[in-house]
Amino acid sequence: MTPSRTKEVIIIGAGLSGLACALELIKNGVSVQLLEQADAPGGRVRTDEVEGFLLDRGFQVYLDAYPNAGQLLDLAALNLKSFEPGAIIFEKGKRHRLMDVFRRPLSVFTSAFSPIGNIIDKALVAKLRFSLQFSSVEEIQQREDLSTEIYLKQFGFSDAMINHFFRSFYGGIFLENELRTSSRMFEFTFKMFTEGSATLPARGMEEIPRQLAARLPDGTLRCNTIVSEINAHEVTLSTGEKLSSDQLVLAVPSDAAQKLLPSLDLTIMKWRSVTNCYFAAPDSPLNEAIIALSGDPDSLINNVSVPSDLSSQYAPEGQSLVSVSILGLHDEPDFLSKVLSELTKWYGDQVTSWRHLRTDRIERALPEQTPATKPPAERAGGIYLCSDQHTTSSIEGAIISGQQTAKRILKQRSTGSV
Ligand SMILES: Cc1cc2nc3c(=O)[nH]c(=O)nc-3n(C[C@H](O)[C@H](O)[C@H](O)COP(=O)(O)OP(=O)(O)OC[C@H]3O[C@@H](n4cnc5c(N)ncnc54)[C@H](O)[C@@H]3O)c2cc1C
Structure with missing residues (x-):
């Protein structure tokens, strides 16, 4: 099949780094095709509506002091709701503030x-x-x-x-x-x-990528589009369709990049995982916009929050959404009963009225960033790479990485250097 060349730059991955890269290129007059394998943009920042509850795929927050993200996003339109600056800590059966x-x-x-x-x-x-x-x-x-x-x-x-x-x-x-x-x-x-402040957009974390994607010109983003092979100027989709462009950007984590570039030796980083349980509750166990933590080192639960205490849109009227995060991946048969029994120590009998909505096991949540971790190459085999792994594993880091990559491409296009 002869490749069709429609845009100057193809970006693979419509997470925050791919979206930020696309917007920076488009702002500077470069045409972009953004390809995403999932059914919507956002990558690791997604929200699902389940029975009228907004369930973010893993508990995460937007820090409204992020400098670059704050400039790119229209924060007022996100209608950010802030957590209190501090935490409630449960330790040895006692509650401290x-x-x-x-x-x-x-x-x-x-x-x-x-x-x-x-x-x-x-x-x-x-x-x-x-x-x-x-x-x-x-x-x-x-x-x-x-x-x-x-x-x-x-x-x-x-x-x-x-x-x-x-x-x-x-x-x-x-x-x-x-x-x-x-x-x-x-x-x-x-x-x-x-x-x-640590904040949540009133209608869930996915409002962040949604807002960015809404700024793309029509036809820029193709979802449900899996890229299965690439070389310096050409991509092959899982359907066999081929597309070509002047430059290619892999806005994906390095393990996904390595799969598409098997001949190159990219730095593969380790992942940190998290398990998140959501419960529907008749009343909020916290009744304030605050994060509750466990201060006991042997506790299973890391943190509890009630997103509907920040924004009523997170839960149907008259109900509360309780989010419980547990570090690592958990699928042991008695996992949920252990979580509930720990929650009962924190909140008492009210926990018996909670209804389990969903458990998300997020294996590839954050790339490991220790002092020994080397970020992956920014360019390999003529292809540009960006993601949160190149900067800091955060919303801010992903946006910076995407924008920096766009600036490198713009420089290359203006100087004609390869
Ligand atoms: C549970 C959790 C909690 C977090 N907490 C916070 C927090 O509180 N604050 C904060 O700032 N950050 C937090 N983060 C981190 C933040 O969400 C990420 O750093 C950021 O979203 C990464 O964006 P990215 O574009 O680099 O990568 P990704 O979001 O991983 O995007 C990569 C995209 O590429 C697509 N893709 C991959 N391979 C292909 C292919 N072959 N073809 C087509 N498309 C492909 C993927 O589907 C994906 O959409 C958290 C993340 C998680 C998961």
Whole structure:
């Protein structure tokens, strides 16, 4: 079959990196064909409507201090709903509150006297907050790279603060609680959390890619389109159809890229996985927009939140949506009963009235980013590569990677260099 050449650049993958890359190229007058194997754009940021509930595929939040994403997105149109800056921590059957006292000054007493961390820990949080306020995201990426655990110890935090707060809070962000993730990623997320809020779009996380995809000219995005083979200028779809272009971008994680480029030796990164259970509840167990964490190291549950406490659109009228995240992949037969029994310790008998809606097992959730992790090549065999693996494993990182790739292509097109 002779390849048809319709657009100047073909991008494979309509996750956030592919969408950001496409928009940057189109803004600069380059025509783009975006190919996506799934039924809709968004990649790892998708939301399903089930019985009137909005179920994000895995609990995730948009940090409204993200600088690049904030410029690209119309945040007002997303109608972001914020979590309270802090957390409720369940530890040994007790409930403690740890708030960001700079943003919730009235919580200074509850937070200062909470047994999570000593007074020195609380002063160190303030020190870290101020030191990162004066560091740009770019500067953070150049800093010495340690594991987050070593970094926190060197910063002076007590073992209790590390074990009962950081392991749990950052465990939910990094999807691992050994805190082996890069300290650059820790500093980046800590800065974002203290400079803004963790939020959810009122109609679910998928509103983010939906908003970006809506800006694409008609005919740019083809969903349900699996690319099965590529070379420098040509792609073959699973249907046998061939398309060609001047440049190709693989906006997919490196294991998916390796499958399409078997002759190249791309860095394959490890994945972190998470299991997320959703329950319909007659009443919210939290009754406020806050994340609840487990402070017990042997607990199965990492965090609980009630998205419908932030936005009523997450649940049908008169019901609440409870989201429960558990690190790793779980499909053992008694998994759900173990989760429910732990939830009962946290919230008592009301849990018996909860109805299980769905469990998502997300194997490829976040790429491992330890100090030893090398990002994949930005170009291989003449093909451009982008994804969150090239920057930080986050919405912001995926958008930056897509935009940077577009800028490289624009440079190549303007200089004519290969
Ligand atoms: C459970 C979970 C929690 C998270 N929590 C947060 C959070 O709280 N805050 C935050 O900022 N980030 C969070 N993230 C990370 C964030 O969602 C990702 O970093 C980002 O979405 C990655 O975008 P991407 O474009 O790099 O990759 P992807 O989203 O993986 O996009 C790749 C796309 O390529 C497509 N594709 C692959 N192969 C082919 C092929 N052969 N043909 C056609 N299409 C193909 C895929 O279908 C996919 O749509 C979380 C992610 C998960 C899963």
